[in-house]
Amino acid sequence: MYLPPFRYVAPRTLDEAIALLREHGDDAKVLAGGQSLLPLMMLGLARPGVLVDVNGIPGLDRIEADGDAVRVGALVRHRAVETDPRLRAACPVLADAAPLIGNIRVRHRGTVGGSLAHADPAAEVPLVATALGATVEVRGAGGARDIPVHEFFRGYLETALGPAEVVTALRLPARGPRMGYGLAELVRRSGDFATVSACAVLGLDGGGRCTHAAVAIGGVGPSALRMRGAERLLIGQLPGDRTLDDAADAVRAEVAPESDVHASADYRRAMARVMARRALGAAVARAGGESRAAGPGAVRS
Amino acid sequence: MIPEPRADGLSPAAYRVVGRALPRFDVADKVRGATQYAADWQMPGMLVGRILRSIYPCARIRRLDVARARALPGVAVVLTARDLPRSGVEEDPTGAGLLRFTTPILADGVVRYQGEPVAIVAAASDASARAALAAIEVEYEPLPGVHDAEAAARRGAERVHEGRDNVFVHWKLRRGDVETGFRGAAAVVERTYRTQRVDHAYLEPEAGVAWVDADGVITVRASSQVIEHFRALAEILGLPHNRVRVIAPFLGGGFGGKEDMTVEPYVAALAWATGRPVRMVWGRDESLLARPKRHAFVMRYKTGAARDGSLLAQEISLLADAGPYPLLSPRVLFAALVVGCGPYRVPHVRIDARAVFTNNVPASAMRGFGAMQMTFAYEAQMDLIAHALGMPPAAIRERNFLRKGDRLPTGEAAGTYVALPELLRRAQDALGERSRPSGPTARVGRGIACNMQPYGRTVWFQDRASAWLGLEADGSLVIRAGVPDLGGGQAASLAQIAAEVLGVSVERIRVHVGDSALTPLAGGTFATRQLYMSGNAALRCARELRAEIAPVAAALLEAAEADLEFADDHVGVAGAPDRRVSLARVVAECSRRGVPVSRLSAFQGERSAPPDLDTGQGRTFPDYTYGCHAAEVEVDTETGETRLLKYAACHDVGRAINPQSVAGQIQGGAAMGIGQALGEEIALEAGVNLTTLFANYLMPTAPDLPDIQAIVLESGEGRGPFGARGIGEPPTGPPLATIAAAVADATGVRPLELPITPERVFRALAGRAGTKEGR
Numbered sequence A: 001m002y003l004p005p006f007r008y009v010a011p012r013t014l015d016e017a018i019a020l021l022r023e024h025g026d027d028a029k030v031l032a033g034g035q036s037l038l039p040l041m042m043l044g045l046a047r048p049g050v051l052v053d054v055n056g057i058p059g060l061d062r063i064e065a066d067g068d069a070v071r072v073g074a075l076v077r078h079r080a081v082e083t084d085p086r087l088r089a090a091c092p093v094l095a096d097a098a099p100l101i102g103n104i105r106v107r108h109r110g111t112v113g114g115s116l117a118h119a120d121p122a123a124e125v126p127l128v129a130t131a132l133g134a135t136v137e138v139r140g141a142g143g144a145r146d147i148p149v150h151e152f153f154r155g156y157l158e159t160a161l162g163p164a165e166v167v168t169a170l171r172l173p174a175r176g177p178r179m180g181y182g183l184a185e186l187v188r189r190s191g192d193f194a195t196v197s198a199c200a201v202l203g204l205d206g207g208g209r210c211t212h213a214a215v216a217i218g219g220v221g222p223s224a225l226r227m228r229g230a231e232r233l234l235i236g237q238l239p240g241d242r243t244l245d246d247a248a249d250a251v252r253a254e255v256a257p258e259s260d261v262h263a264s265a266d267y268r269r270a271m272a273r274v275m276a277r278r279a280l281g282a283a284v285a286r287a288g289g290e291s292r293a294a295g296p297g298a299v300r301s
Numbered sequence B: 001m002i003p004e005p006r007a008d009g010l011s012p013a014a015y016r017v018v019g020r021a022l023p024r025f026d027v028a029d030k031v032r033g034a035t036q037y038a039a040d041w042q043m044p045g046m047l048v049g050r051i052l053r054s055i056y057p058c059a060r061i062r063r064l065d066v067a068r069a070r071a072l073p074g075v076a077v078v079l080t081a082r083d084l085p086r087s088g089v090e091e092d093p094t095g096a097g098l099l100r101f102t103t104p105i106l107a108d109g110v111v112r113y114q115g116e117p118v119a120i121v122a123a124a125s126d127a128s129a130r131a132a133l134a135a136i137e138v139e140y141e142p143l144p145g146v147h148d149a150e151a152a153a154r155r156g157a158e159r160v161h162e163g164r165d166n167v168f169v170h171w172k173l174r175r176g177d178v179e180t181g182f183r184g185a186a187a188v189v190e191r192t193y194r195t196q197r198v199d200h201a202y203l204e205p206e207a208g209v210a211w212v213d214a215d216g217v218i219t220v221r222a223s224s225q226v227i228e229h230f231r232a233l234a235e236i237l238g239l240p241h242n243r244v245r246v247i248a249p250f251l252g253g254g255f256g257g258k259e260d261m262t263v264e265p266y267v268a269a270l271a272w273a274t275g276r277p278v279r280m281v282w283g284r285d286e287s288l289l290a291r292p293k294r295h296a297f298v299m300r301y302k303t304g305a306a307r308d309g310s311l312l313a314q315e316i317s318l319l320a321d322a323g324p325y326p327l328l329s330p331r332v333l334f335a336a337l338v339v340g341c342g343p344y345r346v347p348h349v350r351i352d353a354r355a356v357f358t359n360n361v362p363a364s365a366m367r368g369f370g371a372m373q374m375t376f377a378y379e380a381q382m383d384l385i386a387h388a389l390g391m392p393p394a395a396i397r398e399r400n401f402l403r404k405g406d407r408l409p410t411g412e413a414a415g416t417y418v419a420l421p422e423l424l425r426r427a428q429d430a431l432g433e434r435s436r437p438s439g440p441t442a443r444v445g446r447g448i449a450c451n452m453q454p455y456g457r458t459v460w461f462q463d464r465a466s467a468w469l470g471l472e473a474d475g476s477l478v479i480r481a482g483v484p485d486l487g488g489g490q491a492a493s494l495a496q497i498a499a500e501v502l503g504v505s506v507e508r509i510r511v512h513v514g515d516s517a518l519t520p521l522a523g524g525t526f527a528t529r530q531l532y533m534s535g536n537a538a539l540r541c542a543r544e545l546r547a548e549i550a551p552v553a554a555a556l557l558e559a560a561e562a563d564l565e566f567a568d569d570h571v572g573v574a575g576a577p578d579r580r581v582s583l584a585r586v587v588a589e590c591s592r593r594g595v596p597v598s599r600l601s602a603f604q605g606e607r608s609a610p611p612d613l614d615t616g617q618g619r620t621f622p623d624y625t626y627g628c629h630a631a632e633v634e635v636d637t638e639t640g641e642t643r644l645l646k647y648a649a650c651h652d653v654g655r656a657i658n659p660q661s662v663a664g665q666i667q668g669g670a671a672m673g674i675g676q677a678l679g680e681e682i683a684l685e686a687g688v689n690l691t692t693l694f695a696n697y698l699m700p701t702a703p704d705l706p707d708i709q710a711i712v713l714e715s716g717e718g719r720g721p722f723g724a725r726g727i728g729e730p731p732t733g734p735p736l737a738t739i740a741a742a743v744a745d746a747t748g749v750r751p752l753e754l755p756i757t758p759e760r761v762f763r764a765l766a767g768r769a770g771t772k773e774g775r
Helices: A014-027 A035-041 A080-085 A083-091 A094-100 A106-108 A114-118 A124-132 A228-234 A241-254 A263-289 B027-032 B126-135 B178-183 B229-236 B264-274 B284-290 B329-338 B373-389 B394-400 B420-430 B491-502 B530-557 B583-593 B658-680 B734-746 B758-768
Strands: A008-009 A027-030 A050-052 A064-067 A070-072 A135-138 A143-146 A154-157 A166-172 A179-186 A196-206 A210-218 B049-055 B059-065 B075-078 B118-124 B135-141 B167-173 B188-193 B205-211 B218-222 B244-247 B276-282 B295-303 B313-321 B347-355 B442-455 B462-471 B477-481 B509-513 B564-567 B570-573 B574-581 B598-604 B623-636 B642-652 B708-713
Touching: A014 A050, A014 A135, A014 A166, A027 A064, A027 B462, A027 B491, A064 A083, A070 A114, A070 B284, A080 A083, A080 A094, A080 A106, A080 A114, A083 B734, A094 A124, A094 A179, A094 A196, A106 B313, A114 A124, A124 A166, A124 A179, A124 A196, A124 A210, A179 A263, A196 A263, A196 B264, A210 A228, A210 A241, A210 A263, A210 B758, A228 A241, A228 B583, A263 B758, B027 B373, B049 B126, B049 B264, B059 B118, B075 B264, B118 B126, B118 B264, B167 B329, B178 B295, B178 B313, B178 B347, B178 B373, B188 B373, B218 B229, B218 B264, B229 B244, B229 B264, B264 B276, B284 B373, B295 B373, B313 B329, B313 B373, B329 B347, B329 B373, B373 B394, B373 B442, B373 B734, B394 B420, B394 B442, B420 B442, B420 B623, B420 B642, B420 B708, B442 B734, B462 B491, B462 B530, B462 B583, B477 B491, B477 B530, B491 B509, B491 B530, B530 B564, B530 B598, B570 B583, B574 B583, B642 B658, B642 B734, B658 B708, B658 B734, B734 B758
Parallel strands: A008 A050, A027 A050, B049 B276, B218 B244, B313 B347, B477 B509, B642 B708
Antiparallel strands: A064 A070, A070 A166, A135 A143, A135 A166, A179 A196, A196 A210, B049 B118, B059 B135, B075 B118, B167 B347, B188 B295, B205 B218, B205 B276, B295 B313, B442 B623, B462 B477, B462 B598, B564 B570, B570 B574, B623 B642
């Protein structure tokens, strides 16, 4: 397995990068951390003629936390997401998801923008972004635009990015006062992509009722999916064990996974329920509700 | 009680070198990345060799046209089956006169598994070699093929080879009368167990370079466990045997996967055809796709025991999926047959062990060689019988353990001390206090499993190994032995053995291994035979050399031969520290007197005829290594996931020549077995391999494994040097059954099929509702 031949260019500015992408069209690929693109090239599944290395472009690797909202630059490495204290304070769910990505070598190179643009249905960054209703900032020849995450992911390894567009940042919404999150994933082997993953974000009112509910499941469809049916069951309810069980059951009914060499569709569906239930339990506990207590970090089964 | 070591002239306390965890001479280079592995070899004008492999598991080749490929720039040669003097060597893969078979080097008209080599190319660059492969025109007529071993074994099944039964080997073992045994049994347990195909997954994939030397000798320097393949290579090329030389440099692992030839015939043919050096390195995808795997076994067991737990009868039917060619399957199945009952006394035994042709990826040798799969079944049967009788798992084993002198099912006696009671106790104790479940859906369970694994080849192969030792004028020592070093320290062990006898410090010993032209042949490094065979050869050679020079040293020192001590590069007189001479001085005196200071010796293993083919009664393996493993797991009952919390692996190695190497073998072997127990599987769908990447062939990584406690017992009773037993293969077997037992203990559901995936455990737990399955 050797890399097929390609041209390598390292622009110094975003405009230069965009111009190169326009010039080469489909033949060009953006190289950031290279943790997904290079393996695809090694396997012959991607054969770009030109690699546009964006690592030298200044300003894309910043974490900006003003007040509660957070803006994570596209070139921020997963390891930085894992360790940056401001990011952890502002968006602990993303910080907790980071250590679930690959291994420490992958996290030191892999980037937030790369993970979004690659759009693997079982990856952690797209999962959390989906659950949070985040916004992806992109730049192209026509200038900058914001894409809500639910419009950004279009299918298996497919996004709304135009041919000459580059992800520049992930913007995460401000966290409400009584909001809690939960993460759970099932992996066959440490560091692998999840068989099934779940991220739940719940907001409670003063009476402990659910005012906001977002449940995203990864690994069961072409991209991380919001579980609208389950969310509807939660809104306005006191999130006790019964309610969470019902919501998790709804997740099981809502997903339509496929079988592969690692797990059958039936098992994935059953595990979507289990992971959703675990994520919901942790979210309620963190939001100050009643369900089973959540420790720090993700529920890693 | 561990007995005192048998008398070998030295008591353990007197060993100066043997038994010490000395750093191996080969390790520093490996750590620095300086070792020249097979793929690292560079030669001027070297070509790149590549293989065109079949994309279908079963197809007729309607047309194969290489003209366009041959015409491409940079392409030196393209060869098909028709271009080789002989496309294979007829062999008897049973070694007992039961079968003749020629396994093709390149497919001729038919492909029988996905990835089978169809054509080979040599080109100036990798890019032009790949272009040549793409330019070869093959027109296949895909055929359905035979992919289910059990269906293939039925009468009237579609045949893999025209005119041959799919079942190509059937070993039988008959002892006593199983019906009598079952009639008297208080408990009878019957189950079917299935183990999966797994890959060797060595660090170093298959690789080698071949060239035609100035004297016309075709030399193949390849990652191989068997330099004696030079003979088969010569046959294929139509050359005299002495015109082919095989060199095995240090290997990055073999595990049986480099026991059959890998790149050797291809690089040899390409170098022979072009007259230029040719290098071939297989990618991991090629290795996972097409290299022979560990056999998938289906094992039906029926076990009967008396009320007190004594085993009365064992009836076993074993079927192995061999793929389309016999390779080493007959021998793998024979090893499985012999240890089918495990390390227990069973008076009535009936075993049928068969291998069947299919159009799946071939299976052949892999660490544990058939014996290890059986552990999964016979140890589960012990637990189930214990459960049926209300006995603890340890108690039923203790009641039935073999003891030295007891008859094995083959009718031969267990020839050396069997330390199983001590091994069992040590392994269980090593787990310490029971862990508490980490959450509300978690259950903790424990399991044990014992095994016996042969070391050395079956005695009818009349095994033999040679070694050459020579003292240099400066008192340093040279060892020459045709031993391929797979990374297990095979070469360093020889140095440690020779150092013990001759008193040369290990730093002053140079070991030359693995060259069929320059080192005396020692047989391949497989069957856990190299320490046993070549260790004995080196020991004998060292003792004979010492006997040769001792009179000279005695004369120099004016002492009696019996009082001489060989140590610290000197010969001295016991009890008189100031009376000594350097070995260099002794060598000089030998030269003056015409006494030889070098020697070639051979160790001849036991020789015997094959056992009775209708009953399996007779002499089989030289001896066995016994072990017991213990594990603690946590199972998440909601997801079916199994996490290994603690693991202890305990073996009686007779005598540890280098305890650090022994611990390494035990830890690595256990990790390999754990991988097979919990995650690894070469998954095929109608013969098409779905697992040709490490992304979907799930080997455990460091974070997946707990610290594996290697516990070494030294009974002093083994047939190797200083009473050593082999330890290469034995540790791979017990993990399968140990982990299955721990999962059963945690969940109440006994895994009967490997690997124990979360989904399988989940399904078993879901399906248990209402049913009562024994543990």
